[in-house]
Amino acid sequence: xxxxxxxxxxxxxxxxxxxxxxxxxxxxxxxxxxxxxxxxxxxxxxxxxxxxxxxxxxxxxxxxxxxxxxxxxxxxxxxxxxxxxxxxxxxxxxxxxxxxxxxxxxxxxxxxxxxxxxxxxxxxxxxxxxxxxxxxxxxxxxxxxxxxxxxxxxxxxxxxxxxxxxxxxxxxxxxxxxxxxxxxxxxxxxxxxxxx
Numbered sequence: 001x002x003x004x005x006x007x008x009x010x011x012x013x014x015x016x017x018x019x020x021x022x023x024x025x026x027x028x029x030x031x032x033x034x035x036x037x038x039x040x041x042x043x044x045x046x047x048x049x050x051x052x053x054x055x056x057x058x059x060x061x062x063x064x065x066x067x068x069x070x071x072x073x074x075x076x077x078x079x080x081x082x083x084x085x086x087x088x089x090x091x092x093x094x095x096x097x098x099x100x101x102x103x104x105x106x107x108x109x110x111x112x113x114x115x116x117x118x119x120x121x122x123x124x125x126x127x128x129x130x131x132x133x134x135x136x137x138x139x140x141x142x143x144x145x146x147x148x149x150x151x152x153x154x155x156x157x158x159x160x161x162x163x164x165x166x167x168x169x170x171x172x173x174x175x176x177x178x179x180x181x182x183x184x185x186x187x188x189x190x191x192x193x194x195x196x
Contacts, residue, residue: 016037020067077135078139084131084135093176103129
């Protein structure tokens with residue numbers, strides 16, 4: 001997965017992120033709401049698709065739980081880092097510290113993953129870097145999935161009866177995003193060997 005949303009100019013993006021931390025949560029994040037925050041340029045409107053790309057807004061523009069969590073200024077940087085790891089999963093698969101990579105390298109990954117032209121991939125890379133600069137990646141052991149949905153963790157069901165005790169395990173596997181079918185074949189072959 002990789003968000004393809006970008007801004008033509010990211011000079012105001014840090015101020016926009018700060019503004020949503022300071023303002024109230026709107027029922028829907030619209031162009032009018034963006035204007036009310038002081039961002040009236042037509043170029044500023046690209047901020048809305050960027051927020052949708054990192055799942056701070058749903059497709060209809062309604063702020064999500066991530067958006068609300070980001071408003072906590074002491075934790076906002078970590079919330080943004082987790083959101084970026086999910087929205088730009090393919091970047092982090094290519095380089096787990098991609099937030100520290102050069103813009104040229106990031107643009108190259110975008111080009112490979114999206115097939116877009118050089119002008120667009122440069123803007124995608126610039127947008128990602130501007131977002132990453134406002135994120136806090138200090139917790140290296142932080143898994144984005146842990147904070148998004150608790151039900152994603154393995155579940156252990158225990159069934160008790162008078163005669164015996166049975167344990168049932170439901171195992172959930174998160175497969176890597178790849179077009180190489182041999183990766184999936186290797187995973188399932190390994191599962192068959194060790195679980196059956």
